[in-house]
C-alpha cells in the first residue's frame with residue numbers, strides 16, 4: 020500500500036514523439052500513422068502508456084499534426100492526451116523539449132518518454148521499467164537491448180565501471196562504438212527537473228545537426244548523476260519501424276504472436292501463415308480457421324464455429340457452431356448461433372441474424388434484422404428490412420428500398436414463403452404466414468395468412484420462333500426447328 024501511494028504521489032507523465040515525417044518510409048503520410056494490426060503505430064504506443072498508468076500523456080506532433088492527433092483520439096479513447104507542436108523537425112531532443120513544455124510548469128513527478136514508431140511496446144514492460152527505475156535510485160533510466168547487429172540504432176557506451184556514459188548514434192559512432200552490441204531502444208524515464216536541465220543543455224553537434232534526445236545521458240553524467248540502462252529481455256518489443264520492410268516484418272511478427280496466443284487457447288488454424296487476425300479479436304476454443312481469412316477490428320467468434328476460408332470479417336459477432344463458407348464478406352454485424360453463411364455472401368453493416376439462419380450464395384444484406392430460422396439461400400438483396408422467424412426467402416428476392424432520395428423499410432412476418440423473383444417495393448409490410456407467388460411485385464400491404472400474386476396471364480403464339488428466325492434470314496435454323504417440332 021505504502022509503495023502504491025508513493026508511486027501515485029510521484030506521478031507519471033508521458034511524452035510520445037511523433038512529429039517526424041519518417042523520410043525512410045518514402046510516404047506522404049507521417050510514419051507514425053502507418054498501421055500495424057490495423058491500428059496506427061502511434062496509437063498503439065499511446066495505448067501502452069495509458070494502460071501502464073501514465074497521465075497526462077503529451078503527443079508531440081508536427082508533420083500532419085491534425086491527422087496524428089485524430090488517430091490517437093480514435094483509438095486511445097480513455098486517455099487524456101494533450102498535444103504539443105514541434106514547429107520544425109529539429110531532432111528528438113527538440114521534440115522532447117516541446118513535449119515537456121506542455122506539461123504544467125509546476126509538475127514535480129517522473130516523465131516517461133517513448134517514440135511513436137515502436138508499435139510492439141507493451142504496458143507490462145513499461146510498468147516493470149518504471150518500478151525498476153524508482154527502486155534503482157538512478158536519476159535517469161532508459162531501456163536497452165542487446166542485438167547481434169545494432170544496425171542504425173544508437174549504441175550504449177559504458178564507462179570503466181560499466182555505467183552508461185553516453186548513447187552514440189550509429190552515424191556518429193567510431194568503428195569501436197559501432198561494434199557495441201547494446202543499443203538504445205528509445206524509452207526513457209527521469210524526474211521532470213532532471214529532464215528539464217538535461218534538455219536545456221542539448222546542442223546539435225552531430226552528423227545530422229539535430230538536437231538528440233539521446234544526449235541527455237552524457238549531460239546527466241556530466242552533472243554527476245546516476246544513469247541506468249535497464250536491459251530488456253525481448254528485443255522484438257522495442258524494434259522501431261523506419262522502413263516499409265520493417266513495417267511489414269513487424270506486421271508478420273504481431274500476426275504470429277496473435278495466432279500463437281489463439282492456438283494456445285484452443286483455436287485451430289489450417290494455415291496460420293495466411294490468417295490475418297486483429298489483436299482485438301476474441302475467438303473461442305474449437306473454432307476452425309481455414310486458409311486466407313481476415314478477422315479485423317473487434318470480432319467475437321463463438322465456440323465450434325468453422326470458417327472455411329477466404330473470408331473478410333470486420334467487427335462481426337458470430338455465435339457458436341456457425342459455418343462460414345468460402346468467400347464471405349461481413350462487416351459490423353451479428354450472426355447468431357448455428358447459422359450457415361455463404362458461399363459468396365455479403366453481409367453489410369447492420370445485418371443482425373438471430374440464429375439458425377441460412378444466408379446463401381450471392382445474397383447481400385444491409386441493415387436487415389432477420390429472425391431465428393429464416394433462410395435466404397440464393398441471389399437476393401435484403402436491405403433496410405425486418406424479417407420474422409422461419410420465413411423462407413426464395414431465390415432472387417429483392418427489397419426495393421431506394422427511391423433515389425430515401426431508403427425505405429420492408430417488414431415481413433413469421434413463417435412466410437416469399438416466392439422466387441419477388442420484388443418488395445418499400446415501404447411495405449407483409450404479414451405472417453403469407454405465401455407470395457413467384458415473380459410477384461408487392462406494392463401494397465399483405466395481411467396475415469394471405470396468398471399474394473401479380474402474375475400476368477400466360478399467352479402462347481405457336482410457331483412464333485420459326486417466323487422470327489426466318490425474318491432474320493436464318494432459314495436453316497427456322498426449318499430444322501420447325502420440322503423437329505411439327506411432328507413430321
Ligand code: UD1
Pocket residue numbers: 036037038039040041051079105107108109110111112113114134135136171172173174186188202203204205230231232233258259261
Ligand atoms: C532513435 C534514437 C536511437 C534509437 C532509436 C530506437 C535519437 C537521436 N536516436 O533513432 O538512439 O536507437 O530511435 O528506435 O533519438 N521525432 C520527432 N521530431 C523530430 C525527430 C523525430 O518527433 O525532430 C519522432 C519521430 O516521429 C519518431 C521518433 O521521434 O517517432 C524517433 O525518430 P527517428 O527518426 O525514427 O529516430 P531513429 O533515427 O530511429
Ligand code: CA
Pocket residue numbers: 134136259260261
Ligand atoms: Ca526510429
